[in-house]
Amino acid sequence: MADANLxxxxxxxxxxxxxxxxxxxxxxxxxxxxxxxxxxxxLHEEASAAGVPVxxxxxxxxxxxxxxxxxxxxxxxxxxxxxxxxxISDHHHFFVEGRNExxxxxxxxxxxxxxxxxPDGMEIAxxxxxxxxxxxxx
Amino acid sequence: MADANLxxxxxxxxxxxxxxxxxxxxxxxxxxxxxxxxxxxxLHEEASAAGVPVxxxxxxxxxxxxxxxxxxxxxxxxxxxxxxxxxISDHHHFFVEGRNExxxxxxxxxxxxxxxxxPDGMEIAxxxxxxxxxxxxx
DNA sequence: CTAGGTGCAAAGGTTTTGCACTTTA
DNA sequence: TAAAGTGCAAAACCTTTGCACCTAG
Numbered sequence: 001m002a003d004a005n006l007x008x009x010x011x012x013x014x015x016x017x018x019x020x021x022x023x024x025x026x027x028x029x030x031x032x033x034x035x036x037x038x039x040x041x042x043l044h045e046e047a048s049a050a051g052v053p054v055x056x057x058x059x060x061x062x063x064x065x066x067x068x069x070x071x072x073x074x075x076x077x078x079x080x081x082x083x084x085x086x087x088i089s090d091h092h093h094f095f096v097e098g099r100n101e102x103x104x105x106x107x108x109x110x111x112x113x114x115x116x117x118x119p120d121g122m123e124i125a126x127x128x129x130x131x132x133x134x135x136x137x138x
Numbered sequence: 139m140a141d142a143n144l145x146x147x148x149x150x151x152x153x154x155x156x157x158x159x160x161x162x163x164x165x166x167x168x169x170x171x172x173x174x175x176x177x178x179x180x181l182h183e184e185a186s187a188a189g190v191p192v193x194x195x196x197x198x199x200x201x202x203x204x205x206x207x208x209x210x211x212x213x214x215x216x217x218x219x220x221x222x223x224x225x226i227s228d229h230h231h232f233f234v235e236g237r238n239e240x241x242x243x244x245x246x247x248x249x250x251x252x253x254x255x256x257p258d259g260m261e262i263a264x265x266x267x268x269x270x271x272x273x274x275x276x
Numbered sequence: 277c278t279a280g281g282t283g284c285a286a287a288g289g290t291t292t293t294g295c296a297c298t299t300t301a
Numbered sequence: 302t303a304a305a306g307t308g309c310a311a312a313a314c315c316t317t318t319g320c321a322c323c324t325a326g
Contacts, residue, residue, distance in 0.1 A: 017306095018299090018301080018304095018305065019300085020299070020300070021299085022306080054307085054308090055309070056309095057292080057293085057307080057308065057310095058308070060290095060291065060292075061292095061307085062306095076214050076217050076268070077214055078214055078217075079212070079216075079217060079219065080217075080289080080290075080315090080316085081217065081289095081290075082290085082291085083217075094260075097263060109252045110252050111251040111252060112248060112249070112251070113248065113249040113250070113251060114248050114249060115248065116248060118269075118271050118274075121274055122232075122234065122271040122273060122274060123273075124271060125235060125270040125271060128268045128269075128270065129250065129267050130265070130268075131253070131256075131266075132262070132263040132264045132265070132266065133257070133260040134261060134263045136261045156280065156281070156325060157325085158324075158325070159324090160281080160282070161281085177315095178316085179315085192282085193282070193284070195282080195284075195285095195317080195318085196282055198315095198316065198317075199281085199282085199317090217290095219314095220316085
């Protein structure tokens with residue numbers, strides 16, 4: 001536990017972020033449980049539940065700082081809320097419509113044929129594949 | 139011009155929508171110029187510029203009605219604004235980060251290998267591919 | 277005439293910001 | 302003790318809603 005915190009502290013420091021109590025707690029929640037897809041609201045509630053009172057504003061700020069530092073990624077799946085993904089490796093997502101749930105696509109041999117070239121003066125920053133799911137009618 | 143309006147009126151009627159002045163004008167703006175990617179705000183401004191005063195609320199309502207009717211599609215590219223796409227055929231997009239611009243991927247032989255199965259009880263509603271672009275540094 | 281549509285303004289939800297206070301190094 | 306981070310509340314967005322008025326069939 002102390003070890004885990006030390007690891008997180010080091011990681012934050014490496015990203016140029018001061019390891020404050022709030023950032024350590026949030027990073028801990030984010031990375032302790034494997035890959036996660038969270039909204040600001042959800043992380044805020046988890047932090048409160050975990051006995052770490054953090055203001056919503058700080059959660060916003062922190063998640064954006066983590067994003068800039070490349071520790072997490074923003075997912076654009078739905079236009080009302082911002083989802084953050086703790087898995088920054090190259091992978092793609094299911095999105096369950098109606099339930100607003102993001103899932104990793106498990107066995108990732110998904111590939112794209114004939115990926116187009118970027119227009120002149122542009123380069124590809126990232127390719128997102130989102131497979132939208134709906135509940136099957138019985 | 140009268141012809142075009144008649145066409146649009148018929149189309150709206152077929153979708154169960156009364157062809158009101160506002161809906162005709164908006165449909166006209168949306169479909170007259172080929173495939174487009176617009177926000178509510180942009181369409182509202184275009185309508186005003188075209189001398190068709192329409193309230194923002196009506197643009198929102200109308201675009202949602204058109205979406206439900208299957209005339210247009212919602213694009214989730216960026217989490218702050220909703221983009222609507224007038225091209226409902228199966229195709230994908232570039233998104234220029236920083237400039238917040240949506241472009242169709244032109245020659246569409248893009249294909250996905252090993253598309254995963256939907257989890258139990260779910261079916262695939264739609265697959266979105268978004269290629270995020272950034273300006274190349276010289 | 278009447279069901280449906282529109283406009284306005286107000287409310288709702290998410291995200292950002294300003295500023296005083298606190299904490300880290 | 303500086304410099305950076307945090308919390309609160311207010312503000313800034315984008316979007317939806319309620320209700321009185323208008324309009325197409």
